[in-house]
Amino acid sequence: MAHHEDSCSQVQVLLTFSTFSRPTTIPSGSGYEVLHEKFLSVYGDHINVFRKFIIQIYSDEWGQYIDFPKGFTILSKCKLRLELERTPLGNLTPDTTAFLCCDMQERFRPAIKYFDDIVSVGQRLIHGADILGSPLIVSEQYPKGLGSTVPELDISAARLVFPKTKFSMILPEVEKVLATLPHIRAMVLFGVETHVCIQQTALDLIGRGFEVHVVADSTSSRSMVDRMFALKRMAQLGVIISTSESVLLQLVADKEHPKFKAIQSIIKASAPESGLLMNV
Template identity: 50%
Template sequence: MASAIARVPRRLGKFVPQQTCLMLCDMQEKFRNSIQYFPQIVEVSNRLLRAFKVLDLPVICTEQYPKGLGSTVPELGVAEHDVPVFDKTKFSMCLPPIEEIIKDKEIKAIVLCGIESHVCVQQTALDFLDAGLDVHLVVDACSSRSMVDRMYSFERMRDAGAFLTTSESVILGLAGGSAHPSFKQLQKIIWDSAPDTGLLPARQQPLLTAITDSLASPKL
C-alpha cells in the first residue's frame, strides 16, 4: 500500500556514472613543497583518475598559470592517461572549453579534487553549484598550504551544497556493487587503504586503527 505521505524531492548525490566527470585542479610542480600532504593528495587523486579511466568516464585537468607555477606533476598520471589539460589564470575551473565539454557530454555531477582547497577548488565548486551541477568534493584529495584554510573551506563548500566524500566512497559509489563488470579492476585500485591526508587529529589515529583492526579480526 502506497504511503499517504508525499515524498519531498531531495538532493541525495547518488551517482549516475555516465553523467559524472572527474576534475583535477592545479596539482603543479611549484606547489610540491608548500601544500599540506601534497604527495598523498596526488596519490589519492591518481587513484580516482585510474578508476575513472577503468570506467571510461571523462576526466579534466587544469593548470594555474603554468608559465610561473610549472606543469602538472608527472605522478598524477595525466599524460599517461591522455587527460586533457587546460591552462588558466582564473582561479575557477569553470572555463568556456570545460563548460562545452560538460554540456556536450551531458554531465550533471563533478567529482572535484586538487589544490588549493580554499581558492581554486572552492571557487570551482561554487561556480558549478551555481550552474546547477552536483559537486562531490573529495576531502582526502584536496588540500591547501594552511590546514585552517583547508578545513574551513570544506565547511564553506558543504554549506553551499557540495557533498563531502572520500576517494573510496566515490569509486565504490560509481561501481554500485560487486556485480559491476569492472569491479575487480576497481578493487585492485582500492585494495590498499588510501594514505593519511591529515583529516583526523593525530591523537585519533591510534583509536581509528584499533577499531579497524577489531572489525577485521576473525570472531571466535
C-alpha cells in the same frame, strides 16, 4: 483580458536566478517559452542549459514563489525566479559523472600540506575514471611559472588539459567540453588549493546546477585552517564532501559490476589520511 492587450506593449519583470536579480521588460502576454528564452539571454553565462529547470512566479496571495501555471501569461509587473530541478544527492554513476583535477602542479609540492598524499589519492581517482569511462578535465594554474601537472598523475586520457589564471576551473573552454556531455550531472572535484581554486570551482558548478563531490583526501592547502574551513563552508552550501574510496565504490555500486575487481584493486590498500584525522 490578454486578447485586448497591445501586442507591442511591454511589462516590467524582475528576473532572479541563484544570487542574481535583474529588472527587464518582456512583451505583454508572454508565456513560458518567451520567459525561458529571456532567462537564457540574461543569465546564459551562468546557466547550464542542459539542465532542466522550472520558472516560478511570486504570489502575493501566498507570500512566496509558486510554479509557473501551465498556459499562464504575464500581463502586469511581477517577480520571476528560475529554479534548477533538484536531483537526489549523492548517487554517482559512471555515465553521468565527470572528474575535475585542479592544479596538481610541481611547484605546489613543497608548499601544500600533505601534497604527496593527495597526489597518491589523485592517482586512484584518475585511474578509476579511466577504468569506468568517466571524462577527466585537468587545469593548470599559470603553468609557465608553476609548472605542469606532476608526473605521478597520468592525464594522457583527459578530455581537456588547459592553463588558467582565474581561480575557478569553469572557463569557456571547460563549458565547451561540458556542452558536448549533456548527460553529465555530477562532478568529482579534487586538487589544490581547497580554499581557493577548489572552493571557487565548486561554487560555480553548484550555481550551474551540477551536483559536486569534493574529495577531502585529495585536496589540500598551504594552511590546514584554510583547508578545513573551506570544506565546512562548501558542505554548508550543498557540496558533498566525500573520500576517494566512497566515490569509487559509489560509481560501481555492486560487487557484480564488471569493473568492480579493477576498482577493488585500486582501493585494496587504504588511502593515506592526509592530515584529516589530526583532530579526531
